[in-house]
Amino acid sequence: MKRGMVSAAMRLFAFQASMNPERLQGLGMATAVEPLLRDLNGGPAGKAQRAALGRAAGFFNTHPYLAGLAVGAVAKAEHQGLSAQQVDRLRTALKGPLGSLGDRLIWAGALPAAAAIGLILVTVTHPLVAIGGFLLLFNAVHLTLRLWGLQAGWRAGVKVAEALRHPVLQAGLKAVGPVAALVIGAAIPVVAEWLTAGFDATARWGTVGVALTTVVVTRWLMPTVGAARLGMLALAATLILGWLR
């Protein structure tokens, strides 16, 4: 294993610690790649490492779980002696595809799927099993991606796009959307029934009415309002109307 790989892997877990509007994850990139650059010509804090770190700290934004691919690939490119322009082009070329892949695979796939499964488990099993099941299920995907990504990026270097064509990754990408949609669909009536178990029929139908109204409002009338804002508005209106009555 490449020296510094364990340290770089640990630092990936704080990749977004210095997220900011100017460079987004740039400093996270530099911090994570630093252990892999210590053996560049001149050693730690040598000219080559400083130049590489300065480049790494520039603007960068991608999916945090797949950032390891970029970290590994950039470190390998620096070790192979690519020019500053070539390394910059590699960084720029990786941002979009890794971000898009991670968004589809995790944020719009594995996370909502695992959360919906967790919600269903909450209604049928012991809380420890439900919460533990959600965390285990999701983090199996999360940790595998983070650790595989760093290794694969280091192995592939500038040919990192080949790593993205890994058959398991592609199969996961194809399956995760339908699975997420399916379990979210299943979770809605199961969770609704569990949550409203203590309600009488009027309150139950009232909940259904609010849900249908919410669908109309967020789908057609105010699509950019956001769930939290809509929830606050609806609850504030309920409280005010309750007080006025």
Place this chain on the structure above:
Amino acid sequence: MEFATVGWLLLWGTVVGLDLATVAQVMVARPMVAAAVAGWIVGDVQTGLIIGAVLELFALEVLPFGAARYPDYGVGAVAAVATAAGAPGLFGVGMGVAVGLVVAYLGEIAIQLVRQQTAMDVQRRREAIDSGDVTAIYRTHLRGIRRDAQRALGLAGLGLLIATVVRVTAPVTLGGAVLLSAVAMGVGLGTTFVSGLRIARHAHGGWVWLVTGLLAGVAWVVVR
């Protein structure tokens, strides 16, 4: 609430606030997890599970693509449980969720402030960072963690304060409490359906999977 319980809630709120984006991202920040553990801390796991489930329905809407803004539902869930804990049945759920949403929204604003402070920090050390100074890069990065920990701790503290005020002052009758809970649950369920539609739109097979899931869920509820 006992002093030790407040301490544990503040600690847990800080952990989940950091987990949202800054450190680990192992999803203990999901309201389902954050609220269940908060429920265990205050000795009311059932309320924690119910609050967590409702707020999780809201959080399913969040797709944190790129530099998107999103509420801090984890710390919100801790404050929500502190509001509703100990209330009989579903009495505190609606009010708890209301507090949770407000705190989550304040968390969203606080995240933007923290990131702007980090940007200023980076600007102050631009020369050292661009020259590849390891110490400058590393310390600036670590200050980001400290800054977000302070944000999460402060937000959790504010959340507990709001929870205490609401518990002492909110004049909610039983009927009003049920109505509030029904509204919170209804909005959560509705936004979850719309989130499902959004995910299904990009999925191979589209909305057929969502409808199949819905029908399967209804069948499960009827048969059970």
